[in-house]
Amino acid sequence: MAFDILIKGGTVATASDTFPADIGIKDGLVAAIGRDLSGAAETIDATGKLVLPGGIDSHVHLAEDKGPLIEMADDFTTGTRAAVLGGNTTVLPFSVQERGKSLREGLARAHDRAEGNAYTDVSFHLIVSDPTPQVLGQELPALVADGYTSFKVYMTYEGLKLNDGEILATMDVARRTGALMMVHCENEDAIRFLCDKFAAEDRLEPAAHDDARPLVVEREATHRAISLAEVVDVPLVIVHISNGAALEEIERARARGRKIVAETCPQYLMLSEADLEGMDWEGAKFVCSPPPRDKAEQENVWRGLARGAFDLFSSDHCPFRYRHEKGKLNPRGRTDFRHIPNGIPGIECRLPILFSEGVVKGRLSLNDFVALTATNHAKTYGLHPKKGTIAVGSDADIAIWDPTIRETIAHERLHDASDYTPYEGVEITGWPVTVLLRGTVMVRDRELVGRKGSGTYLPRALPFAAHRL
Ligand code: URP
Ligand code: ZN
Numbered sequence: 476m477a478f479d480i481l482i483k484g485g486t487v488a489t490a491s492d493t494f495p496a497d498i499g500i501k502d503g504l505v506a507a508i509g510r511d512l513s514g515a516a517e518t519i520d521a522t523g524k525l526v527l528p529g530g531i532d533s534h535v536h537l538a539e540d541k542g543p544l545i546e547m548a549d550d551f552t553t554g555t556r557a558a559v560l561g562g563n564t565t566v567l568p569f570s571v572q573e574r575g576k577s578l579r580e581g582l583a584r585a586h587d588r589a590e591g592n593a594y595t596d597v598s599f600h601l602i603v604s605d606p607t608p609q610v611l612g613q614e615l616p617a618l619v620a621d622g623y624t625s626f627k628v629y630m631t632y633e634g635l636k637l638n639d640g641e642i643l644a645t646m647d648v649a650r651r652t653g654a655l656m657m658v659h660c661e662n663e664d665a666i667r668f669l670c671d672k673f674a675a676e677d678r679l680e681p682a683a684h685d686d687a688r689p690l691v692v693e694r695e696a697t698h699r700a701i702s703l704a705e706v707v708d709v710p711l712v713i714v715h716i717s718n719g720a721a722l723e724e725i726e727r728a729r730a731r732g733r734k735i736v737a738e739t740c741p742q743y744l745m746l747s748e749a750d751l752e753g754m755d756w757e758g759a760k761f762v763c764s765p766p767p768r769d770k771a772e773q774e775n776v777w778r779g780l781a782r783g784a785f786d787l788f789s790s791d792h793c794p795f796r797y798r799h800e801k802g803k804l805n806p807r808g809r810t811d812f813r814h815i816p817n818g819i820p821g822i823e824c825r826l827p828i829l830f831s832e833g834v835v836k837g838r839l840s841l842n843d844f845v846a847l848t849a850t851n852h853a854k855t856y857g858l859h860p861k862k863g864t865i866a867v868g869s870d871a872d873i874a875i876w877d878p879t880i881r882e883t884i885a886h887e888r889l890h891d892a893s894d895y896t897p898y899e900g901v902e903i904t905g906w907p908v909t910v911l912l913r914g915t916v917m918v919r920d921r922e923l924v925g926r927k928g929s930g931t932y933l934p935r936a937l938p939f940a941a942h943r944l
């Protein structure tokens with residue numbers, strides 16, 4: 476047989492082209508793309524379907540330690556199960572450095588938790604929380620050489636935040652090694668000031684979270700991160716941009732020749748500050764950082780997507796259970812927004828939401844969709860052309876979509892281990908029905924048929940330093 480699997484009769488779309496073609500798969504790779512291919516052990520009929528690269532979600536949090544009082548809902552099994560059923564074939568979670576510990580200790584834990592448990596391929600970004608001379612001088616460069624070619628720093632969060640000097644020193648490692656630095660941009664001192672002020676006024680409900688992290692704290696930190704990167708002369712990824720003003724900082728910097736990759740997420744299109752005002756502490760379900768903004772900013776993010784200012788559309792999946800002693804309603808969180816864990820689930824709905832709201836509603840082309848959800852992630856993080864496209868020789872990571880399925884999002888039909896979705900009730904058109912990971916059928920007719928542990932770890936090449944994509 477020429478092929479192990481043949482996908483016949485579908486419409487193939489990449490980041491650049493849309494065309495009718497059959498795809499022949501052999502030994503886990505795309506072996507042929509053409510018309511009237513034949514000779515396969517198995518044929519999948521894709522008539523009337525879209526054949527897209529498997530989604531790559533390059534911003535997810537799985538099985539991170541959150542201390543004794545808080546527990547993340549998803550481990551690698553449940554998180555990647557939800558991911559693959561939502562059309563993804565690769566995810567990039569974080570390996571977190573604990574202060575006072577090495578990066579490798581965090582990595583050993585992350586690998587241990589992922590090993591044998593994933594339904595998608597997995598690679599790790601490093602989170603640097605303690606940039607000691609030893610970490611910056613030896614450990615981090617050695618890890619970059621080992622294939623951990625991206626690392627993130629936070630400008631907020633107690634215990635994780637770096638000061639400007641530490642950020643500069645960490646950026647300098649990115650410059651020296653060619654690795655890519657990601658930044659969460661919010662001004663921690665301003666947030667602390669506002670949190671203390673609201674606490675003194677007894678404003679402790681979930682909606683205060685939004686007011687304690689106003690747009691200006693994100694815009695200022697975005698400007699500062701860009702400026703620091705300019706001092707060091709290094710490219711940057713700005714993650715989870717929630718509004719037009721932060722995006723404009725990036726566009727101004729690009730006009731000066733800075734190389735900046737911009738990411739946004741479904742929450743900034745679909746949720747708003749009004750959601751945090753839900754009765755009976757329901758607003759806790761929507762607490763994430765940066766917080767959802769208002770309708771005008773949702774439109775600004777859509778406009779940014781439409782004019783190509785964003786490179787990446789990721790979920791920032793960071794799931795906690797709502798009704799749970801170690802979740803959103805933990806004993807302290809149910810009376811004080813400052814103790815509601817930050818983050819919301821979204822790994823399974825990311826692609827259907829952008830497809831339905833973006834492509835079906837005519838705001839984005841299908842090729843833009845593929846770029847924003849797969850190809851640009853692979854290019855940004857050193858996985859292209861093995862991942863993120865459909866090309867001869869690439870991994871056969873393929874999501875076959877039925878663009879006509881109509882569905883109302885309901886958590887009972889999703890596959891993560893949280894107990895809610897912030898997108899409950901959203902009407903969707905289009906859903907991935909069959910998903911192949913390196914030529915293995917993982918999802919067939921929306922049912923999980925692949926084996927846990929099919930996903931492997933991916934060491935990564937150095938990213939394209941010269942972004943834009
Ligand atoms: O609220 C969020 N986004 N939680 C996840 C951690 C982060 O900041 O990305
Ligand atoms: Zn963040």
Ligand code: ZN
Pocket residue numbers: 534535536791793
């Ligand atoms: Zn995140």
